[in-house]
Amino acid sequence: xxxxxxxxxxIDYNVRVQVKPDxxxxxxxxxxxxxxxxxxxxxxxALRLREKGVASEVxxxxxGPADLQPHLRNGLAMGANRAIxxxxxxxxxxxxxxxxxxxxxxREQPGLVMLGKQAIDDDxxxxxxMLAALWDRPQATFASKLDVIGTTAQxxxxxxxxxxxxxxxxxAVVTVDLRLNEPRFIKLPDIMKAKSKPIETIELASLGxxxxxxxxASHFAPPLKRSKGVMVKDVAELVEALRTKGLV
Amino acid sequence: MNKILIIAEHHAGQLxxxxxxxxxxxxxxxxxxxxxxxxxxxxxxxxxxxALQGVNRVLSATHEANLHALAATFAPQIAALAPGYTHLxxxxxxxxxxxxxxxxxxxxxxQVSDLxxxxxxRTFVRPIxxxxxxxxxxxxxxxVVAATVRPASWPEAAASSTLAPIEAIESHVALPTHTxxxxxxxxxxxxxxxxxxxxxxxxxxxxxSGENFKLIYDLADRLxxxxxxxxxxxxAGYVPSDMQVGQTGKIIAPQxxxxxxxxxxxQHLTGIKDAGTIVxxxxxxxxxxxxxxxxxxxxxxxKLVPEFIQAMN
Ligand SMILES: Cc1cc2nc3c(=O)[nH]c(=O)nc-3n(C[C@H](O)[C@H](O)[C@H](O)COP(=O)(O)OP(=O)(O)OC[C@H]3O[C@@H](n4cnc5c(N)ncnc54)[C@H](O)[C@@H]3O)c2cc1C
Ligand SMILES: Nc1ncnc2c1ncn2[C@@H]1O[C@H](COP(=O)(O)O)[C@@H](O)[C@H]1O
Numbered sequence: 001x002x003x004x005x006x007x008x009x010x011i012d013y014n015v016r017v018q019v020k021p022d023x024x025x026x027x028x029x030x031x032x033x034x035x036x037x038x039x040x041x042x043x044x045x046a047l048r049l050r051e052k053g054v055a056s057e058v059x060x061x062x063x064g065p066a067d068l069q070p071h072l073r074n075g076l077a078m079g080a081n082r083a084i085x086x087x088x089x090x091x092x093x094x095x096x097x098x099x100x101x102x103x104x105x106x107r108e109q110p111g112l113v114m115l116g117k118q119a120i121d122d123d124x125x126x127x128x129x130m131l132a133a134l135w136d137r138p139q140a141t142f143a144s145k146l147d148v149i150g151t152t153a154q155x156x157x158x159x160x161x162x163x164x165x166x167x168x169x170x171x172a173v174v175t176v177d178l179r180l181n182e183p184r185f186i187k188l189p190d191i192m193k194a195k196s197k198p199i200e201t202i203e204l205a206s207l208g209x210x211x212x213x214x215x216x217a218s219h220f221a222p223p224l225k226r227s228k229g230v231m232v233k234d235v236a237e238l239v240e241a242l243r244t245k246g247l248v
Numbered sequence: 249m250n251k252i253l254i255i256a257e258h259h260a261g262q263l264x265x266x267x268x269x270x271x272x273x274x275x276x277x278x279x280x281x282x283x284x285x286x287x288x289x290x291x292x293x294x295x296x297x298x299a300l301q302g303v304n305r306v307l308s309a310t311h312e313a314n315l316h317a318l319a320a321t322f323a324p325q326i327a328a329l330a331p332g333y334t335h336l337x338x339x340x341x342x343x344x345x346x347x348x349x350x351x352x353x354x355x356x357x358x359q360v361s362d363l364x365x366x367x368x369x370r371t372f373v374r375p376i377x378x379x380x381x382x383x384x385x386x387x388x389x390x391x392v393v394a395a396t397v398r399p400a401s402w403p404e405a406a407a408s409s410t411l412a413p414i415e416a417i418e419s420h421v422a423l424p425t426h427t428x429x430x431x432x433x434x435x436x437x438x439x440x441x442x443x444x445x446x447x448x449x450x451x452x453x454x455x456x457s458g459e460n461f462k463l464i465y466d467l468a469d470r471l472x473x474x475x476x477x478x479x480x481x482x483x484a485g486y487v488p489s490d491m492q493v494g495q496t497g498k499i500i501a502p503q504x505x506x507x508x509x510x511x512x513x514x515q516h517l518t519g520i521k522d523a524g525t526i527v528x529x530x531x532x533x534x535x536x537x538x539x540x541x542x543x544x545x546x547x548x549x550x551k552l553v554p555e556f557i558q559a560m561n
Contacts, residue, residue, distance in 0.1 A: 016514070017377040026381055094349065095358050123376050123495070124361050129319060129349035138320055138427040141346045144489065154430065158489045159342040160443065160498065161259055162434040166318075169426040178479065178496060179489060213391065215358045219384040223375070226521060229542035235555040238527065238545050247447070247504045247525055248471055248560065 038116025250279025454509025
């Protein structure tokens, strides 16, 4: 079985993202970029399935600008067999990403597509579900445990009500949550090995994907800041303040 | 005129209050409001939905395949109804997040996630970058608006004394069998529900163990509060995952939020910034949680929380 892994590059989660003064977007110049944390978890899980002999090949895919190659090398260094770079200068939204992934799925015929539950830049939490719909296949979102059993998978999902277990037929789309695993660190020899692994580049425009159905973003703004309150000296003062406000 | 369809979220015969928050959002958009209940047993959920102020009609789609909220099963039934509507809304709970993108893709339209403000019938504000940025987005003309509604941004619609009409509908779409429910391990708790509670006490990594979390439960019980946690506390196994508050957990807006031994990472703060009053207890006076706290108390939680419990007796 082949596993296709979505591997998006995003602004690092430690960066405090700033809005441009004219509200036209966010500041990206000189800002640290990293793999989407959820995608590292998806890749880790795919690698573990390969190590267990469940999967034979792990392919990372990134959709984005020409300079995405070093990012994909990172995924190869972590252990993916090869990478696919779908190149586009435009910012792509989940529906477009899902349509692109469907094209790649049709070509690669994976048994599993593993994506992050959300990209921490747009926080959309949509792409996996959209791909599953277009592909007409099962989806198991927010996975915190995954067992492949023959032609099916059992997936434990972190949902608001607790932990839900689904059984899904393969092929399918699984989107991963934080507690599925802890991604491995990349070692220096892996970086060397990754240099000889193949990255295939495909122009998004060559895929015949309809990309006009997107939302237009007109304005970016910082949220209202909560103001800093007061420091109380002890529990008695805290309780008094809360009582006065009728909160306890 | 806008015709809005809200997909009801329910569990074990209870309508989730997030549905009533969607109704308030729908009223901000303006237009007629229908609520769709997909269920195996429609009562009493349809009645609870019909009793919400602002609901014009409840559609009841009863089918044994609707026993569990499977996106793969629900989505084609919703997509089949979409031509009659301008807007499709569901709460941005795990239920709505799982379902709505699947519906949108079946319809070939983009989806708006975490709708927090209405600027026009197809212009909305939503958070990105863990709530560090708010973006105004517009849905293209001619497309049905498919959106998840951020519950913390909208109050619940009140109950009405009259019931909206309830109509049974039948669906003729083929339903898949490739996705099967196996089990739900619920943290069925006697405590108030984290997402709708007016008071929440959360504990962080500083608690150090599941046993020590008893302090947090005790304080919560004194206050009639729900219990939450930081990701670090969940990852360490002190408490179950459904208690995580934050960017990737639950986004909540209680009147009172008490953070105990939580540093206040941006991913945590994004889950609580609509809380009415925030209290922080932390031994580090420099902890970022104090930048957003209305009341800050510096000290050792193992001393202060027992004192707090004592003061509430
Ligand atoms: C993609 C991504 C998503 C994330 N999503 C979430 C999310 O949804 N929710 C979330 O919470 N986090 C999330 N995080 C993690 C977040 O970045 C922080 O790591 C986490 O919130 C830290 O938890 P904490 O405050 O309990 O632990 P710490 O940061 O370790 O803080 C512990 C605090 O306890 C204080 N303390 C220690 N001992 C005592 C004592 N005896 N008495 C009083 N105070 C004491 C310390 O001073 C410290 O401030 C996410 C991270 C990533 C990368
Ligand atoms: N441009 C992209 N390239 C590769 N994978 C992507 C891209 N955009 C989204 N994805 C995948 O889809 C997941 C969910 O993204 P989103 O729906 O944008 O929150 C991410 O975690 C990735 O796995």
